Amino acid sequence: MDPPQINFVDNNSILIINRHGLMKQVFVPFKVIVAVNISIFRIGNVVYVDEVSQDRQNRLMYRVAGKWWHYDLFVIAVGF
Template identity: 35%
Template sequence: MNTEDLAWQLKFSSSQSIFIVTWNNLLKQLFTPFKVAVLRPVGLLNKGQVVWVEEVKVTRDLKTVFVIGGNAYYYNYFEILID
């Protein structure tokens, strides 16, 4: 992906929210901060720990990254917790 394609994709995203599909197939927008549970140990985080996502970022390869405690982690280490 070149820089122009990446810039076009990023203009439709926000670091302050993420869209998810709920268990009953509803589209829901979550705004930061939102809670996630750690699925497996990563960085300073332990399995089962509940933490707050401060920002949502995207890598050059368009992989979602959660910023937690000032550190960036790939989204697949977490389960999003919704009310």
């Protein structure tokens, strides 16, 4: 079985779906909340994503403070 593919719009935006099934394109920079203590970031810190991409295993990556991080270390702080 092939791994799932993550398709994002481009390096400057992603598509998100809220709990009601509505979809929205979110453009960088967008706010995220740190979900795991990592490097200089602590749980609950609000930081900004400057760029999005994917790694070799097709996992979504965020560029925050000049470094690349896996998306699941953060919670998107965008409501609609």
